[in-house]
Amino acid sequence: MRVGLLPNEGGGSYRFVIIALAIVGILISSLPVIVVTIMSFSAADNTGFPPEALSLRWYWDVIALFTADDASSAQSVVDSTLTSLLVAVIVMGISTFVCIPLAYALARGDRRIRGGMELLFTLPLVFPLVILGIAFLLIAESLRVDIGIWRIVIPHVALVLPFVLRNCLGAMNGISVEIEEAAVSLGASPLRAIWDVVIPLMKAGILAGLIFALIISFNEFTITFFMYTIDVSTLPIWMYSRTVSSLDPSTLALSVFIIVADVVLIVLVDKLIAGRASLF
Amino acid sequence: MSIALSRSRALAFSLPALIAILPFLGACFYIFRFSISGDKGTIDGYSIQPYLDLMTPFFGRSVWLTLKLAFVATLVAMLLAVPLAFLLTSLRSPLARRCLTVTILLPLILNLLVQAYGWILLLGPSGVLNSSLRSLGIIDRPIFLLFNETGVLLGLIQTSLPLAVFPIVSSVRGLSQEHLEAASSLGASQWRTFFDVTVPLLRPGLFGAASIVFAFNASAFAIPLLLGGRRVQMMGVAIRDMISPLFNWSGAAAAGMILIFITLIVLLFSSWLVRMTSENVRH
Numbered sequence: 001m002r003v004g005l006l007p008n009e010g011g012g013s014y015r016f017v018i019i020a021l022a023i024v025g026i027l028i029s030s031l032p033v034i035v036v037t038i039m040s041f042s043a044a045d046n047t048g049f050p051p052e053a054l055s056l057r058w059y060w061d062v063i064a065l066f067t068a069d070d071a072s073s074a075q076s077v078v079d080s081t082l083t084s085l086l087v088a089v090i091v092m093g094i095s096t097f098v099c100i101p102l103a104y105a106l107a108r109g110d111r112r113i114r115g116g117m118e119l120l121f122t123l124p125l126v127f128p129l130v131i132l133g134i135a136f137l138l139i140a141e142s143l144r145v146d147i148g149i150w151r152i153v154i155p156h157v158a159l160v161l162p163f164v165l166r167n168c169l170g171a172m173n174g175i176s177v178e179i180e181e182a183a184v185s186l187g188a189s190p191l192r193a194i195w196d197v198v199i200p201l202m203k204a205g206i207l208a209g210l211i212f213a214l215i216i217s218f219n220e221f222t223i224t225f226f227m228y229t230i231d232v233s234t235l236p237i238w239m240y241s242r243t244v245s246s247l248d249p250s251t252l253a254l255s256v257f258i259i260v261a262d263v264v265l266i267v268l269v270d271k272l273i274a275g276r277a278s279l280f
Numbered sequence: 281m282s283i284a285l286s287r288s289r290a291l292a293f294s295l296p297a298l299i300a301i302l303p304f305l306g307a308c309f310y311i312f313r314f315s316i317s318g319d320k321g322t323i324d325g326y327s328i329q330p331y332l333d334l335m336t337p338f339f340g341r342s343v344w345l346t347l348k349l350a351f352v353a354t355l356v357a358m359l360l361a362v363p364l365a366f367l368l369t370s371l372r373s374p375l376a377r378r379c380l381t382v383t384i385l386l387p388l389i390l391n392l393l394v395q396a397y398g399w400i401l402l403l404g405p406s407g408v409l410n411s412s413l414r415s416l417g418i419i420d421r422p423i424f425l426l427f428n429e430t431g432v433l434l435g436l437i438q439t440s441l442p443l444a445v446f447p448i449v450s451s452v453r454g455l456s457q458e459h460l461e462a463a464s465s466l467g468a469s470q471w472r473t474f475f476d477v478t479v480p481l482l483r484p485g486l487f488g489a490a491s492i493v494f495a496f497n498a499s500a501f502a503i504p505l506l507l508g509g510r511r512v513q514m515m516g517v518a519i520r521d522m523i524s525p526l527f528n529w530s531g532a533a534a535a536g537m538i539l540i541f542i543t544l545i546v547l548l549f550s551s552w553l554v555r556m557t558s559e560n561v562r563h
Contacts, residue, residue, distance in 0.1 A: 014470035018363040025360035025445075028438050030383050032398020033390070035408055039401055050411070098296035105293035108285045117294070124304055126492060126543060128499030130516040131536035134523060135307035138314065158304035161297070219391040222501045239393050247400060255394040262390050266382050 033259055040252035058253035065250065077254075080238040087149060087234060088217040091156040095164045095213045096206060103168035103202075104194065108177070118169075125162040132158070133226030140227065151227050152234065156217045163216060164209035170273065171205020172198075208272040215265050219258070314533035321529055330534035339535065342518040347542070349429060349514060350497035353436035354444075357493050358486065360437070361444035368445070369452045388442035396506035399435055400426060427509040435503040440493045447492070451485025484554040491550030495543040515539050 040058055042051030065077050102121075106114045124132070136155045140147065147154075175198055183193035199206075221236040228237045235258075243251050285293075318325030364384060371377040387395060402408045403425035410422040425431050459481060463473040479486075501516035508514070513521075515535065522532040 012470070014474065018366055021360055021363040022367045025364045025441060026380070026383055028360065028434065029387050029441055031402060032395045032438065033386060034398075035401045036394060036398045050408075094300060098300045101293035102297035105285060105290040109290040113290075121297070121301065124301075126495045126547065127304075127308070128501075128516065128536065128539050128543065130499065130501040130519055131311055131540060132304070132307060133501075134519070134529075134532055134536060135311040136303070138529065139303075139307060139310055154303045155307075157300050158307075161301060165297070215389050219389060221392045225502075236391050236393055239391070243393070243397070247397060252397060255391070255397060258391055258394060259386075262386060263382055266385055266389065267378065270378055270381050 036252050036255050037259065040249065040256045042249060045249070058249045061250040062253045062257070065254075077235070077238055080233050080235050083149065083152075083232060084218055084234040084236075087152050087156060088214050090149070090153050091160055091217040092210050092213040094153070094157050095160045096168075096210050099161065099164045099168045099209060100199070100202070100206060103165060103172045104198065106169060107172035107175075118165075121165050122162050124158045129159075129222040130226075133223040136223065137226045149232055151229070152224055152232060155223045155227065156220060159220065159223065160213040160216050163212040167205045167209035167212060167273065168202065171202040171208075175201050204272045208269045211265050211269050211272075215262055219262065311533050311536055314530055315537045317530045317533075320531065321527065330530040331538075333531055334534055334538070338513075339518065342513045342515050343538070343542075345429075345513065346498055346515040346539075349433055349436060349512075350494050350500075353433055353440060353497045354490055354494045356433075356437050357441050357444045358490050361441060361448055361489065362482075362486075364441075364445050365448035365452050368449055384445050385442050387438050388440075392439065392502040393506065395438065396435065396503065399431060399438075399507055403431055403434070426507060427511050429508070429512055431507040432504050432512050432514070435507045436497045436500055439500075439503060440496050443496055444489045444493045447489040448482065448485055451482050454485075455481055480557075483557045487550045487553045487557065491547050494546050498543055498546070499539055 039051060041054045041056070043053035043055035043057060044051055066081075102117075106117055132155060136151070140151045179197055179201070180190075180193045183197045184190060188196065219236065220234075221240070224234050224237055225240070228234065239251055239254065242248065314323055315330055316326050316328060317323045317330070318327040320330075364380075368377065368380055368384070371380065400407070404410070405422040405424070405426075409425070410419070413419045414422070425434075455478070459477050460473060463477045468476065499516060500514060501520070504512050504514040504517050505520070508517070510517075516539075519532050519535045519539070522528045522535065
């Protein structure tokens with residue numbers, strides 16, 4: 001007999017309480033996103049619930065927002081979206097590029113060093129983002145030169161490193177030394193064995209790390225809130241400055257685009273690392 | 281064989297990542313150096329004045345509020361995370377499992393603004409909750425849930441829930457089936473098995489998850505800013521206010537050091553608890 005943590009039948013009050021709490025958890029997780037999605041289809045100008053009629057007008061508004069060439073606003077939504085994407089892609093590239101060799105060195109190297117290094121690269125995960133934002137702002141302000149987009153890229157790289165490294169390490173764990181030894185004994189140089197044998201085997205983990213870096217950087221708000229300037233600003237900052245006084249339905253439609261993109265990417269990550277590693 | 285990684289090659293492989301994390305370490309040091317600066321606006325000399333200046337009832341209230349909200353949010357998140365982890369690990373259908381994973385993970389990753397919009401639409405005076413309750417005739421006047429502690433608390437629970445669920449999922453996967461079977465074949469009820477077998481076995485994972493959730497909640501910034509307004513001065517928001525209207529950089533740095541100190545204490549305390557309890561389990 002298989003004794004589950006969640007009995008399929010019977011179980012009385014235990015099963016009821018566990019299921020009820022799980023449902024509350026699911027509701028708390030999903031309700032805000034669901035409500036944003038419903039309200040974005042409202043035909044009304046205000047955000048009263050329930051919407052009296054449904055329409056796509058706010059979606060057309062968003063598309064108009066992106067296609068109108070209105071040069072009057074200093075920082076348009078198109079500029080900030082492009083900056084967001086550019087930052088996310090650079091962050092994704094750098095973090096993956098540095099984490100692959102590190103994951104290899106940690107998996108094959110000294111066990112004692114591994115623990116310490118893993119701890120070091122987990123630090124940004126628990127470090128208060130506000131403090132990080134202020135610290136990076138202080139450093140950027142004290143520099144004599146304008147570092148442009150890098151003022152956002154550099155903090156974002158630190159922020160995504162834990163996630164990318166975790167995925168690369170998870171991928172390395174499944175690769176035994178024997179495969180590499182086989183390649184070397186067949187005449188490949190050790191570097192060549194890494195490039196031709198290990199990296200292709202790590203592919204799923206590397207891809208999952210890439211996507212993680214992309215979504216985290218693209219959605220990051222707190223650090224960017226301190227670092228943005230008039231010239232370098234991202235989409236979340238644009239949304240914040242637009243809704244700081246009141247909530248406007250076209251921002252909700254824009255939010256739905258972001259939600260859909262995020263869901264698609266998370267499903268991809270989940271597929272890539274299915275069952276082999278934990279998400280973080 | 282030349283597979284064994286030489287020290288120099290291991291260093292060469294680690295170097296790019298160490299360079300990438302260097303700005304972060306620099307930022308940590310910079311904030312510490314600023315917090316003991318003699319001047320409010322620049323790094324100049326040494327002084328503990330920034331810390332002494334924080335000894336005000338206002339900042340004390342902010343620390344207390346931060347600890348209180350983070351603690352309650354962590355407690356609720358853990359209470360919801362354990363059943364969610366059980367559900368996630370016992371789902372048979374891959375599709376259902378994937379849907380649940382996405383639902384739980386999304387709040388951690390999705391733009392915090394979008395989630396704040398969701399809560400504003402849900403809890404606002406003409407929001408979903410108030411209109412539903414009013415049309416059911418339960419209330420006459422809207423109840424205020426936004427821009428006070430309730431709204432912030434809900435937001436914190438929602439965004440930190442994934443940080444609790446996924447570590448617990450990995451602990452649950454590591455749970456040995458034999459223990460549960462033994463308990464149930466000896467006639468223990470479901471509740472009895474849960475409290476006497478499952479929870480003690482999961483305890484190290486639970487403490488680990490709770491400490492990360494607490495650290496995350498204590499240092500929250502966007503959620504209290506967007507859902508609490510100026511009324512709920514958690515430390516993150518209070519620190520921002522020291523900079524933005526007041527330009528008290530050294531004070532903000534000192535307050536930041538206190539926040540880091542609090543999260544560090546909690547993390548160390550919980551890793552100590554984990555070590556204590558996992559020793560107990562082994563005996």
